Amino acid sequence: MKKNIDLGLLVLRISIGLLMLLHGISKLIHGIGFIEGMLEGMGMPGFVAYGxxxxxxxxxxxILIGFKTRIASAIYAFNCFVAILMVHSKDLLSLNEHGGWGVELLGLYLLGAVALVFTGAGKYALSQKSKWD
Structure with missing residues (x-):
């Protein structure tokens, strides 16, 4: 079988883009009050939660449509990093009862996004001419 890097990048984009988007849709529907509360508890202004x-x-x-994928992936990775620090820092050095890393889901999202920062979206993308693509 011939390798197809661009198709692999599309699969990666769909995977991390769609799975995180579902988290975002949930926050649009149910609100971000719990994040505002956490931030305020840390002495930060609540409006930062809108990030x-x-x-x-x-x-x-x-990321899904392949528009400015490298910068979108950097933002996505930063979001994952902040989520790990704010919500899951106690699990950072732990394993769960099945041997998985305590933050493995966010770790996969974070590392997938970092991979896209380095590779870009590939040829199956909306934009391809900018250094951010």
């Missing part, structure tokens, strides 16, 4: 909409809705949509 989750950028990281979990706008960036995943851009």
């Amino acid at each position: 989750v909409i950028v990281g979990e809705v706008i960036a995943p949509l851009a």
Whole structure:
């Protein structure tokens, strides 16, 4: 079988884009009050919580369609990193009862996004001419 890197990148984009977008849609439907509360508890202004909409809705949509994929993936990765620090830091060095890393789902999202920062979207993308593609 002939390898197809561009098709592999499309599968990666669909995987991490769609799966994170579902988290973002949930936040659009149910609100981000719990994130505002966490931020305020850390001494930060609550409005910073709206950044989750950028990281979990706008960036995943851009990744899915292949628009400015490298910058969208950097934003997405930053969102994952912040989520790990804010919500899952206690699990960072732990394994769950089945041997999985305590933050493995977010770790997969984070590392998938970092891979796209380095590779870009491939040829099956809306935009391909910018250094951010």
